[in-house]
Amino acid sequence: MANVSKSLSTNVEGHVFVDSTYINCDTCRQLAPFTFQEVGEFSSVSHQPQSPTEMLQAYQALLTCPVGSIGTIEKNKNLLLKAQQSFPILLANQVYYNGFNSEKSFGANSYFVTHLDGNWLIDSPRYLPYLVEAFEAMGGIRYIFLTHKDDVADADRYAKKFQATRIIHQADQEAMLESEWIVEGQEIIQAAPDFQIIPVPGHTAGSLALLYKETYLFTGDHL
Ligand code: SF4
Numbered sequence: 001m002a003n004v005s006k007s008l009s010t011n012v013e014g015h016v017f018v019d020s021t022y023i024n025c026d027t028c029r030q031l032a033p034f035t036f037q038e039v040g041e042f043s044s045v046s047h048q049p050q051s052p053t054e055m056l057q058a059y060q061a062l063l064t065c066p067v068g069s070i071g072t073i074e075k076n077k078n079l080l081l082k083a084q085q086s087f088p089i090l091l092a093n094q095v096y097y098n099g100f101n102s103e104k105s106f107g108a109n110s111y112f113v114t115h116l117d118g119n120w121l122i123d124s125p126r127y128l129p130y131l132v133e134a135f136e137a138m139g140g141i142r143y144i145f146l147t148h149k150d151d152v153a154d155a156d157r158y159a160k161k162f163q164a165t166r167i168i169h170q171a172d173q174e175a176m177l178e179s180e181w182i183v184e185g186q187e188i189i190q191a192a193p194d195f196q197i198i199p200v201p202g203h204t205a206g207s208l209a210l211l212y213k214e215t216y217l218f219t220g221d222h223l
Pocket residue numbers: 018022023024025026027028029042043061064065066067068069070107
C-alpha cells in the first residue's frame with residue numbers, strides 16, 4: 001500500500017503519486033506512459049492523468065506495480081474495479097498481458113495465450129483469486145512456460161490449481177524443481193501446434209524463448 005507521507009518530491013502534485021518504497025521495474029511507464037516517466041533512476045508522476053483513458057491506465061499501473069508504490073489521494077473504487085476487470089489485456093491475436101506483476105520476479109511482465117489445444121501462461125503474475133477466475137473463464141491453463149529462473153513467481157500455485165505442465169530448461173530448473181517438462185540442450189522444439197521453444201542461453205544458462213505462430217516472440221529478459 002503506497003504511503004503519501006513517502007511520496008517522491010519528483011512527483012507533480014495531484015491525485016496520483018509514487019512513493020519511495022519501490023524498485024525501478026518500468027511497468028508503470030509501459031502501462032501509463034502519459035502519467036509516469038523515469039526521473040533519475042526511478043519512476044515519478046510527470047503528468048497527472050486527465051482523460052478517462054489516462055485515468056484508467058494510471059489505475060492499471062497502480063494495480064500492476066509489483067511493490068504497491070503507486071497511490072492515490074482518494075480511492076476511486078469504480079475505477080479500481082474497472083482497471084482490475086481490464087486484465088488480462090488483449091494485445092493481439094489471442095495474446096494477453098496479465099498485469100499484476102510480481103515482486104518475486106522483479107516486476108517482470110507475464111502473458112497468456114489462448115489456443116484450441118490448450119492455453120499457455122508465459123511466466124507468472126501474482127497468484128490472485130481474480131486472475132484465477134479470469135484464467136478459468138478463458139479455459140484454464142495447460143502449459144506454464146518459464147522463460148528463465150528469475151521470473152517463476154507463483155507458477156507453482158497456478159500449476160497446482162490448473163494441473164498445468166510447467167516447462168523450464170534444465171540449466172534453470174533449480175527455480176522450479178518439480179517442473180513437469182524439462183528442456184535439455186539447445187535444439188528448437190515444436191512444443192505444440194503454433195508454439196516453438198527456442199533455447200537462448202545468455203541472460204541465464206537456461207533462458208528460453210517461445211515463438212507463437214511464427215509471429216509473437218516471448219523472450220523473457222533478453223529483449
Ligand atoms: S511499477 Fe512500481 S516499482 Fe515499477 S517503476 Fe513503477 S512505481 Fe516503480
